[in-house]
Amino acid sequence: MHRYERLADHLRERIQTGYYRPADRLPSVRALAASHGVSLSTVQHAYHQLEDAQLIEARPKSGYFVSPQRERPLLPPAGRTAQRPVEVSQWEQVREGTCVLPDASMHNLGRGMPDIDAPTLKPLLRALSRVSRRQDLIGLNYDTLHGRPELREQIARLATGHGCRLHPDDIVVTTGCHEAISIAMRAVCEPGGIIAVDSPSFYGALQSIRAYGMKAMEIPTDPDTGISLEALELALEQWPIRAIQVTPTCNNPLGYTLSLERKRALYALAQRFDVAIIEDDVYGDLSYAFPRPATIKSFDEDGRVLLCSSFSKTLAPGLRIGWIVPGRYHERALHMKYVGTGATATHGQMAVAEFIREGHHDPHLRRMRAQYQRNRNLMLDVIADAFPASTRVSYPAGGFMLWLQCEGDIDTVALNERLMAEEIRIAPGVMFSATGKYRHCLRLNHAVFDAEIAHAVMRVGQRVTEMLAQRADVARPETA
Amino acid sequence: MHRYERLADHLRERIQTGYYRPADRLPSVRALAASHGVSLSTVQHAYHQLEDAQLIEARPKSGYFVSPQRERPLLPPAGRTAQRPVEVSQWEQVREGTCVLPDASMHNLGRGMPDIDAPTLKPLLRALSRVSRRQDLIGLNYDTLHGRPELREQIARLATGHGCRLHPDDIVVTTGCHEAISIAMRAVCEPGGIIAVDSPSFYGALQSIRAYGMKAMEIPTDPDTGISLEALELALEQWPIRAIQVTPTCNNPLGYTLSLERKRALYALAQRFDVAIIEDDVYGDLSYAFPRPATIKSFDEDGRVLLCSSFSKTLAPGLRIGWIVPGRYHERALHMKYVGTGATATHGQMAVAEFIREGHHDPHLRRMRAQYQRNRNLMLDVIADAFPASTRVSYPAGGFMLWLQCEGDIDTVALNERLMAEEIRIAPGVMFSATGKYRHCLRLNHAVFDAEIAHAVMRVGQRVTEMLAQRADVARPETA
Numbered sequence: 002m003h004r005y006e007r008l009a010d011h012l013r014e015r016i017q018t019g020y021y022r023p024a025d026r027l028p029s030v031r032a033l034a035a036s037h038g039v040s041l042s043t044v045q046h047a048y049h050q051l052e053d054a055q056l057i058e059a060r061p062k063s064g065y066f067v068s069p070q071r072e073r074p075l076l077p078p079a080g081r082t083a084q085r086p087v088e089v090s091q092w093e094q095v096r097e098g099t100c101v102l103p104d105a106s107m108h109n110l111g112r113g114m115p116d117i118d119a120p121t122l123k124p125l126l127r128a129l130s131r132v133s134r135r136q137d138l139i140g141l142n143y144d145t146l147h148g149r150p151e152l153r154e155q156i157a158r159l160a161t162g163h164g165c166r167l168h169p170d171d172i173v174v175t176t177g178c179h180e181a182i183s184i185a186m187r188a189v190c191e192p193g194g195i196i197a198v199d200s201p202s203f204y205g206a207l208q209s210i211r212a213y214g215m216k217a218m219e220i221p222t223d224p225d226t227g228i229s230l231e232a233l234e235l236a237l238e239q240w241p242i243r244a245i246q247v248t249p250t251c252n253n254p255l256g257y258t259l260s261l262e263r264k265r266a267l268y269a270l271a272q273r274f275d276v277a278i279i280e281d282d283v284y285g286d287l288s289y290a291f292p293r294p295a296t297i298k299s300f301d302e303d304g305r306v307l308l309c310s311s312f313s314k315t316l317a318p319g320l321r322i323g324w325i326v327p328g329r330y331h332e333r334a335l336h337m338k339y340v341g342t343g344a345t346a347t348h349g350q351m352a353v354a355e356f357i358r359e360g361h362h363d364p365h366l367r368r369m370r371a372q373y374q375r376n377r378n379l380m381l382d383v384i385a386d387a388f389p390a391s392t393r394v395s396y397p398a399g400g401f402m403l404w405l406q407c408e409g410d411i412d413t414v415a416l417n418e419r420l421m422a423e424e425i426r427i428a429p430g431v432m433f434s435a436t437g438k439y440r441h442c443l444r445l446n447h448a449v450f451d452a453e454i455a456h457a458v459m460r461v462g463q464r465v466t467e468m469l470a471q472r473a474d475v476a477r478p479e480t481a
Numbered sequence: 482m483h484r485y486e487r488l489a490d491h492l493r494e495r496i497q498t499g500y501y502r503p504a505d506r507l508p509s510v511r512a513l514a515a516s517h518g519v520s521l522s523t524v525q526h527a528y529h530q531l532e533d534a535q536l537i538e539a540r541p542k543s544g545y546f547v548s549p550q551r552e553r554p555l556l557p558p559a560g561r562t563a564q565r566p567v568e569v570s571q572w573e574q575v576r577e578g579t580c581v582l583p584d585a586s587m588h589n590l591g592r593g594m595p596d597i598d599a600p601t602l603k604p605l606l607r608a609l610s611r612v613s614r615r616q617d618l619i620g621l622n623y624d625t626l627h628g629r630p631e632l633r634e635q636i637a638r639l640a641t642g643h644g645c646r647l648h649p650d651d652i653v654v655t656t657g658c659h660e661a662i663s664i665a666m667r668a669v670c671e672p673g674g675i676i677a678v679d680s681p682s683f684y685g686a687l688q689s690i691r692a693y694g695m696k697a698m699e700i701p702t703d704p705d706t707g708i709s710l711e712a713l714e715l716a717l718e719q720w721p722i723r724a725i726q727v728t729p730t731c732n733n734p735l736g737y738t739l740s741l742e743r744k745r746a747l748y749a750l751a752q753r754f755d756v757a758i759i760e761d762d763v764y765g766d767l768s769y770a771f772p773r774p775a776t777i778k779s780f781d782e783d784g785r786v787l788l789c790s791s792f793s794k795t796l797a798p799g800l801r802i803g804w805i806v807p808g809r810y811h812e813r814a815l816h817m818k819y820v821g822t823g824a825t826a827t828h829g830q831m832a833v834a835e836f837i838r839e840g841h842h843d844p845h846l847r848r849m850r851a852q853y854q855r856n857r858n859l860m861l862d863v864i865a866d867a868f869p870a871s872t873r874v875s876y877p878a879g880g881f882m883l884w885l886q887c888e889g890d891i892d893t894v895a896l897n898e899r900l901m902a903e904e905i906r907i908a909p910g911v912m913f914s915a916t917g918k919y920r921h922c923l924r925l926n927h928a929v930f931d932a933e934i935a936h937a938v939m940r941v942g943q944r945v946t947e948m949l950a951q952r953a954d955v956a957r958p959e960t961a
């Protein structure tokens with residue numbers, strides 16, 4: 002880590018913990034240089050980095066100030082869900098979203114793609130190329146069922162960042178977080194069993210429930226405070242639920258992070274009703290707050306938490322490298338891993354292990370967190386301008402997704418069809434529900450933000466505005 | 482293809498179809514050069530290649546002769562299996578075999594590893610390295626659910642080799658053949674359903690049946706003629722079987738190839754009882770006979786055959802690239818693919834597509850087929866020398882596996898434990914059965930054959946001989 006980065010981290014922490022507060026004036030460059038024993042240019046560098054992340058702003062002739070608190074947009078309210086376990090539908094929408102090839106002419110605002118073009122990711126390409134030239138040919142050989150030891154070692158090391166002390170042998174490498182979730186569900190629940198999920202929820206998890214013949218008990222979830230523990234408790238009392246599947250840190254699609262207190266309360270509920278927790282942490286390392294929030298797994302004392310994650314959002318999804326820490330379900334998870342894919346591709350695992358070992362992971366994450374937070378703000382500004390005033394938007398604590406709720410009768414599936422001709426795609430809300438709710442909601446990706454994308458978002462806003470106007474024109478629908 | 486290779490292929494076909502018969506004298510180099518209009522050295526080259534493959538032999542001063550027919554070893558008889566659907570056990574044995582890291586000091590004769598050190602595979606490493614340097618970063622991006630179009634195009638092209646006319650969109654790329662089988666089973670059978678399998682059978686397929694809560698109906702299978710169609714018919718009459726899972730070409734572990742006639746009869750049975758066929762063709766391209774045998778899929782007229790395969794045995798297993806052609810189950814298969822892994826790693830797919838497109842696939846296969854056939858013969862010779870005379874051995878039509886049957890009370894799980902100290906491992910027969918049968922059988926890998934491996938095989942033979950002698954010493958076991 003460079004000296005200026007260390008200084009920037011230090012200042013960032015002081016801002017985030019409230020030592021410096023919104024609109025406070027920061028020390029002068031000269032004063033900071035003197036107090037930290039660094040050069041003026043180091044301080045300048047650090048301040049520029051924070052400015053870039055929109056944490057501070059320079060005022061001509063007066064110095065640097067902590068950015069005024071962003072006015073948080075009006076959040077969507079928690080949705081209403083069915084009061085009973087349901088079968089999952091909506092495969093057609095999900096299929097359409099996942100069967101498209103990456104296409105340069107298309108502005109796909111709907112997919113879960115991180116920015117893979119960052120300069121801090123270049124060493125990964127070099128590592129991939131280097132691994133191909135290794136004389137021992139390990140990259141071509143079957144890996145063991147658990148995954149490459151050098152990769153599991155690095156994953157265990159990184160896990161201290163969210164409070165977990167893991168042994169490499171606690172970890173099973175998977176073909177993306179998708180396989181991890183799929184393993185977890187089969188390890189804890191039989192066909193016909195019920196899994197409680199936050200709602201709206203990642204459609205991949207919902208479709209797994211469908212594929213394995215299970216049922217989803219959707220729990221109302223608030224974009225600010227997260228999954229409703231009261232509703233969850235009620236559901237646990239009423240139904241023979243086997244597991245709670247949640248994405249409690251930098252949730253997809255809502256963006257909230259469950260507070261530590263509520264994470265503990267959720268864990269206590271799981272203990273009380275003796276159910277497993279499937280904790281999807283795939284966006285956790287992209288929390289804008291640093292250090293990042295702890296996982297539920299970090300205080301799992303009886304091995305009931307199955308932690309699922311991957312490098313798909315932090316590094317690159319094409320690698321298909323994830324992992325599961327299955328706790329007391331280790332043996333069952335290994336069996337499910339074996340029958341699912343036999344082993345994970347070897348070559349990519351070795352390259353990622355090298356990338357982390359060589360120290361490229363932390364700088365990359367630091368950069369991406371700042372970028373995604375900045376882009377969230379920029380995209381929120383465009384949305385505020387371009388969408389009808391009645392639109393509600395999430396205010397993510399991490400990651401690169403925004404959740405929008407339009408007025409009740411805007412159909413975002415129809416919106417998506419209209420956008421097709423303009424080569425724009427969004428993720429319609431129905432994908433995130435077991436039963437086609439959230440039809441008036443949509444998800445947008447802000448991993449990358451530039452003039453073209455701003456323009457695309459504006460066009461989405463225009464179409465929604467038009468749809469709203471058309472509705473007003475036709476006081477009553479022509480066909481009932 | 483070089484001119485000499487074309488000539489060698491031509492001669493090979495004439496030998497295999499019986500135009501030239503065992504012990505026949507072949508045309509002189511000069512005569513052949515004249516009749517084919519090629520140089521003397523081209524003919525020499527072609528003859529050397531066939532000599533290498535042990536198809537012909539040179540006799541000093543007399544010229545080249547077709548090798549005398551190898552005396553086929555005494556094959557093991559077909560096993561007896563349970564007469565009803567059973568639950569699959571034996572996970573512990575399989576787990577042990579698949580959780581070991583590749584280890585240079587261990588002679589692992591038990592694993593399903595091809596030879597990945599062939600010079601004809603080097604262009605694949607170059608392709609992998611080249612793909613990493615591509616500026617468009619496609620290798621880092623999510624692939625579509627179906628798999629890369631350029632790879633599916635090549636797979637469709639190769640499929641003409643076994644008589645299939647496929648469109649690239651008929652194919653779904655998978656994370657190895659393992660995922661293909663796992664998808665196929667879930668696509669055609671519900672939990673609790675019954676799948677008929679050849680027996681002995683690939684343990685991965687058996688463990689999938691277990692993991693998905695299905696039952697296996699094991700059908701006796703002959704190392705020469707293959708799965709018993711009579712027993713299969715009886716089973717189909719008696720039980721509500723949903724699918725027949727077979728490896729009809731270059732079977733693992735028995736090595737047989739079902740004749741075309743029997744393949745057709747199997748298909749007719751599936752039609753009559755309206756069940757699906759899961760056809761595992763993972764070794765099919767390694768048939769010693771050229772052109773390779775047709776798949777059952779090649780005459781599938783109503784889409785009931787789900788063809789599963791991969792590049793794990795022909796190129797390299799660490800890539801984890803396979804495919805499924807799910808026929809009428811396409812939509813269900815796509816859904817299972819989605820929930821299992823989301824997509825297959827992108828980078829390796831692109832490299833394999835390049836490797837094939839550049840014309841490296843056929844020469845590599847040609848080389849490996851010849852090598853595996855030669856090694857089969859060499860290993861059979863060592864086995865004949867080193868094992869008790871009562872040992873029966875398979876006579877594979879392709880691939881790189883031999884199946885041995887020792888006398889009835891030799892326990893190959895115990896044998897494997899003894900061999901541990903000598904850093905040798907075999908695959909004990911119990912892995913290939915749902916219920917721990919074939920305890921006196923074992924599988925050996927002959928992909929690579931050199932003095933060290935010959936020595937290792939000899940030691941296995943010695944241990945079996947010792948175990949037999951000890952049994953003779955103790956006329957009656959001390960504990961009943």
Ligand SMILES: Cc1ncc(COP(=O)(O)O)c(C=O)c1O
Nearest residue numbers: 113177178179203253283311313
């Ligand atoms: C919450 C969540 N979990 C899991 C996944 C799947 O991750 P992977 O691509 O590693 O399989 C995604 C990706 O869309 C996601 O958003």
Ligand SMILES: Cc1ncc(COP(=O)(O)O)c(C=O)c1O
Nearest residue numbers: 593657658659683733763791793
């Ligand atoms: C008959 C058979 N099918 C499938 C497989 C699995 O292949 P893959 O490594 O491509 O998953 C194997 C490998 O051992 C096999 O022998």
